[in-house]
Amino acid sequence: MSAVEKDIFRKAAILSDEVRKPFPNSRKIFVAGSDGLRVPMREISLTPTRSRAGLEANAPVTVYDTSGPYTDPEAHIDLTRGLPALRAPWIEARGDSESLKGPSSIHGRIRAADGVTAHLRFAHTRPPRRAKAGVNVTQMHYARRGIITPEMEFVAVRENARLDELREEYERAGYLKRRHRGQAFGAHLPEVVTPEFVRQEVASGRAIIPANINHPELEPMIIGRNFRVKINANIGNSAVTSGIAEEVEKMVWAIRWGADTVMDLSTGKHIHETREWIIRNAPVPIGTVPIYQALEKVGGRAEELTWEIFRDTLIEQAEQGVDYFTIHAGVLLRYIPLTANRVTGIVSRGGSIMAKWCLAHHKENFLYTHFEEICEIMKAYDVSFSLGDGLRPGCIADANDEAQFAELKTLGELTQIAWKHDVQVMIEGPGHVPMQLIQANMDEQLRHCFEAPFYTLGPLTTDIAPGYDHITSAIGAAQIGWYGTAMLCYVTPKEHLGLPDKEDVRQGIVAYKIAAHAADLAKGHPGAQVRDNALSKARFEFRWEDQFNLSLDPERARSFHDQTLPQEGAKLAHFCSMCGPHFCSMKITEDVRRLAGHAGADTHDAATSRGGDPSALIEQGLAEKAEQFRQQGAEVYQRR
């Protein structure tokens, strides 16, 4: 073991403080389900409102939490041991899978026996599990048989984020005030998500719960347009840069900021070992693109790929616990000429690999011809399909072209084959699309893919801003999320230019949390506006700390405030640096309310705390004065 390699290993086992520290004024809570089910969430405590009537408490806000045990100061984290196997008893209790003696893939066995990489290897692997012969262990299979699994109950509890339980408290606190009617484009968001609703959605194929039986560390989540919009973050080393330690740290960093799933797109050295470290420590579903590793196995020569090598790769990764695979089975030989006149040809890596293979052999895509065999593997571990859009447009000019939509129809055909096997499916979508063409993407996907969840990369709404593509694409992502896309794959500021560092990952994720949340609001998700209202109330009442703590990125919000007004006292001030004390509209509005309210209704807050309706009180006061005004012959009221 070289000194460099030892160093890689040592670093892999230690997370930096910044990815582990709890969010300010937040605590990890666990909401109980049946049979000891405990669903983690984050509760944000708020400070009281100060009014003339005294202090008035503000109800804490519970938010959906993707960060796993890492933000829980109570949790003992040992990366070399991995996270607790939360799902292990559920999987075992079903009695339909068995523990193997060791990896059944050839490559898995080679890696396990390889002395050269032994020091890089995750030490505490369990033997892989696989469905018993002839048995199907997918969540869809259970759902279709009427079984509500613990995974389904977990996601039901999780999706609600305690809205059911806290509704009255939130009402009183004003967090449900003026909840706007959504425009849902055919989505149906229930007021309360029940386990039975989850089961129905999974059974119908409208939602998936990516949950490989070899990833028992997973905190289950659901992807479907009748649930909260989710986001994915990509990590992964390439041949050019980045190591194991960095990738594990990036995964924990990504879920801290809100990634609901993480794709490991590694293409460099030690793919197998890196993936093992990531999965054992990941509380979120991990997705991969197996063709990348298959290509590594043939030295990067696409034409040397074979079904056997690919098949072995699927099994290798399924037995490590990958939750969903991107499979570019829709890139058919006859579609390739349709890309020839494009401005940017084929921009999907997987798509271009398969296109090259097809042309080199003058044969149909082996992922397509072997699709039923792939389904057999998927259902033995419950790996979900993410049917790749290998022919997605790579620029505005190529959006919504024949190649793209031809492939989409094939993905619909494959969806039905997968569903015949009760294998879960989502469909990948573009890419680069100008705004006026986005809705057609959603409509075509729903139609041709029978409402299977859509999972899009952006889309980027213009090509002219490299360096800012988290923004060009957040614009498109918010829209397509609103129209019905279930999961949004993030784009970082480094897209098209370089590999993202931690700051880029954070920027990309927050941009996508914004897009997903804006989409939830627009669809009319029953609980989405709670956080907006709570934060805006804090803002109006100059509760600076609460405003920071309710935000998607409390550290950034606080540091931006402190750049202008670093004094601790400024966080109690009833004004901010933008306008100063004379010009603060919020402060003046306080004065307005005081001036307008008569008979002791000095402030809005005071009025509210006594149960009075400030609007009515102000109306009354104004009515008297307006009467005087009219008597003076003022004419302004006559205009109405």
Add this chain to the structure above:
Amino acid sequence: MSAVEKDIFRKAAILSDEVRKPFPNSRKIFVAGSDGLRVPMREISLTPTRSRAGLEANAPVTVYDTSGPYTDPEAHIDLTRGLPALRAPWIEARGDSESLKGPSSIHGRIRAADGVTAHLRFAHTRPPRRAKAGVNVTQMHYARRGIITPEMEFVAVRENARLDELREEYERAGYLKRRHRGQAFGAHLPEVVTPEFVRQEVASGRAIIPANINHPELEPMIIGRNFRVKINANIGNSAVTSGIAEEVEKMVWAIRWGADTVMDLSTGKHIHETREWIIRNAPVPIGTVPIYQALEKVGGRAEELTWEIFRDTLIEQAEQGVDYFTIHAGVLLRYIPLTANRVTGIVSRGGSIMAKWCLAHHKENFLYTHFEEICEIMKAYDVSFSLGDGLRPGCIADANDEAQFAELKTLGELTQIAWKHDVQVMIEGPGHVPMQLIQANMDEQLRHCFEAPFYTLGPLTTDIAPGYDHITSAIGAAQIGWYGTAMLCYVTPKEHLGLPDKEDVRQGIVAYKIAAHAADLAKGHPGAQVRDNALSKARFEFRWEDQFNLSLDPERARSFHDQTLPQEGAKLAHFCSMCGPHFCSMKITEDVRRLAGHAGADTHDAATSRGGDPSALIEQGLAEKAEQFRQQGAEVYQRR
């Protein structure tokens, strides 16, 4: 004069190198109009495409340029003298205005005679101009009388960005390839903008050309939904921070990145002097909110404001050359109670100042009662109205409420009064609006304000991301721009938290250039896709330098690339750091094209350069091979 004050003055006169350096591979060009009219634009030169057939030139791309003479290395800049008075001969030639002996406002005279601030004063002021008695000097007035002014011709040439002249060259270069049909929501974007079209739009009130006769340094621009979507950047010192030097530098910085207009929202010391420096050096229209300065004059006590003080402030600023005024004349006494039950009350500074005044006096808003007198002032200098939305929503909960729409209807009523005086008008809009409620804002505005241009702040599509509100709002801005908003007021990452520094201004502007451009694409602006296509072609051909240089922020794009691959050779490489050489989809697509093309059609580029149709060649090659494939009994083609 204290040392500190001397230092302020000295700094005000010197711009940093970073705001003056020309964009890479770009040159300032001047497109000739009639009578010696010269319209500045930026031409970006590109490198040739390398193919087996040799080098093939790529046509340069001409882009709309807001940066004024600052990016022209030929221009001599002396901040103490201001920019050349480009419009002075046009204004004089009209013979309808006269040069005054000095400022006619009381405050203007006091400032001019104040020894204490003499050292801060811009030295080379001209005497102000004003319309001759009883004459109207607005662009709208000329337009309605059938006169095409040099300002109108200037904006016509500018809007075209040479598309008329370069159309064939662009066609050949592929920059007009697959230009998508837009969805324009009732906007009508002509293929070529003629001076007569500009005149008609200004005459109808659908567009404005903010162009005070006291701002002859201005390069005229137009705001209307049948033209390119524009953006505004706010600068301005506050009582808490920031000085003259910083504000002038920020203005030049803002137009460098693409601000079409700049609002000076200063509220601190030396407002008058700061504004003079900004206007004398600004090639873009400058907007202000005069009530801010009026409030300063009464020591920050809203209730002490009077019509006389406000009127004097309007004249003071009009004679300095402010091009548009935000006037909160729609905040009526009877609307104020409608805000009492809001989560965040009144968030517009101007709106809250007027509300406080109204309530303190139990009188109608003096901006409303004196509106016709304001029109008289506006038309004597050609200051445009930006009718302020003082009751705009400050959070998601308050969006589209009764207060907001009541005020909007009053703004429509005021629009008709202004138009009676041939005074140009645009209407300000929100604010904070969830996506599903955005379109109603545009529809209501068009209906109630008779298609006067809409000018919105964002809107922010969620409240939960302080620190990232350039993104929450770029999402809404892109949408409302698409629906028909003519100008988008930027939001920086510091919104709600602190005062923006230069990096924040850059981030905010680029986010809004993206939103405006995405809107242009979606509306189907005839020239918008040229830059996207040229950049994407460069990207596909690994012309890294061209990709950087065509982007909105070439420096950032280059520096992001170089963070991962700093070697100069990497900018010639046919792969990048994201995937490395084996995995680059663009490289594989080159291979695909080579494999697919037979009979010497080795590459797409080679085929294209010989005039061949690569698609046809590939089809032909595939047809032969597919026949072999079918003869082997493959069944995949039978599925069609």
